[in-house]
Amino acid sequence: MASSVPKRVRASSAPRPGQSTVALAVVCTLLGLPLVSACGPSTGSANGPVASAAQSGAAAPATAGSGHTTTQGGATDPAANGSASGGGTSDGGIGGNGGASWVLSAPQVAAGYPQGQPPADMVQRFNTDTRQNAARLGVSGTPVHAYYDDRADGAWIFYTGVTGSGFDPDHLHDILYQLPAVNDDGAGDRTTTSAIDAKPGPHGGRAICNTVLVHTDMLTTAVSTCSWFTPTTAAGITLVSKADGTSTKLGFTAVDVAPIMRAIRAEVEVPRQ
Numbered sequence: 001m002a003s004s005v006p007k008r009v010r011a012s013s014a015p016r017p018g019q020s021t022v023a024l025a026v027v028c029t030l031l032g033l034p035l036v037s038a039c040g041p042s043t044g045s046a047n048g049p050v051a052s053a054a055q056s057g058a059a060a061p062a063t064a065g066s067g068h069t070t071t072q073g074g075a076t077d078p079a080a081n082g083s084a085s086g087g088g089t090s091d092g093g094i095g096g097n098g099g100a101s102w103v104l105s106a107p108q109v110a111a112g113y114p115q116g117q118p119p120a121d122m123v124q125r126f127n128t129d130t131r132q133n134a135a136r137l138g139v140s141g142t143p144v145h146a147y148y149d150d151r152a153d154g155a156w157i158f159y160t161g162v163t164g165s166g167f168d169p170d171h172l173h174d175i176l177y178q179l180p181a182v183n184d185d186g187a188g189d190r191t192t193t194s195a196i197d198a199k200p201g202p203h204g205g206r207a208i209c210n211t212v213l214v215h216t217d218m219l220t221t222a223v224s225t226c227s228w229f230t231p232t233t234a235a236g237i238t239l240v241s242k243a244d245g246t247s248t249k250l251g252f253t254a255v256d257v258a259p260i261m262r263a264i265r266a267e268v269e270v271p272r273q
Contacts, residue, residue, distance in 0.1 A: 101272040102272060104269055115147060116147055122156070126158055130160060140164055143160075157239055160236060161268075172206070176195060181193050188216065194213075199262070201262040210254075213253075224253055226261035
């Protein structure tokens with residue numbers, strides 16, 4: 001590994017041009033992890049991306065609010081209901097609009113983010129990891145996906161989901177929930193996986209954010225996916241830093257991704273007619 005590099009780079013530090021995604025890819029390769037779903041949720045743990053059946057998605061992304069905390073590599077969503085696996089709250093919980101029937105769409109612009117086209121190799125890795133993870137949730141229906149361009153933060157927003165019927169939001173949430181876990185390779189490299197409950201927003205249902213935090217002597221980086229579930233929809237949002245030098249961060253925590261998830265959800269999920 002890069003154990004000869006004594007100084008670590010914090011995930012909140014602005015990277016040099018082209019450093020962030022390249023560095024993340026190097027870390028993932030050295031650790032034997034896929035770029036998105038393991039340097040994001042791992043396919044072998046409860047940390048999978050919002051694996052909707054047909055997602056393209058990886059582990060996955062507005063900037064963090066002030067006053068948040070991090071625990072064991074996971075972040076506490078400022079709008080979370082405070083429990084790791086408890087039910088929704090009146091602000092978008094199951095008790096709110098949980099009985100509504102929703103469908104997913106992919107507008108050209110969502111929450112102010114226009115659609116764009118990430119590099120083909122990034123999309124391929126994302127799609128491969130998604131297919132591997134989708135079976136874990138066991139949902140099927142009409143798939144939808146889009147790639148949105150977060151130009152302010154220099155990141156691609158991967159949005160993937162499926163519209164179906166008979167989904168159990170609590171069960172799907174619990175599949176992705178896990179206690180924080182740390183894997184140390186004994187050579188100074190450490191991977192922390194975690195999940196936190198998140199408020200789903202006014203449409204109700206359940207939401208959860210999964211984070212993989214990778215520490216090496218070279219850098220510290222995070223990849224997070226925030227997923228939401230209703231009886232008719234399952235979807236998620238992941239942010240991946242660009243490699244063109246415009247990225248403002250080496251990674252994105254749940255605190256970064258949860259607000260974007262709620263904002264995009266408000267525009268891509270509409271009532272069934």
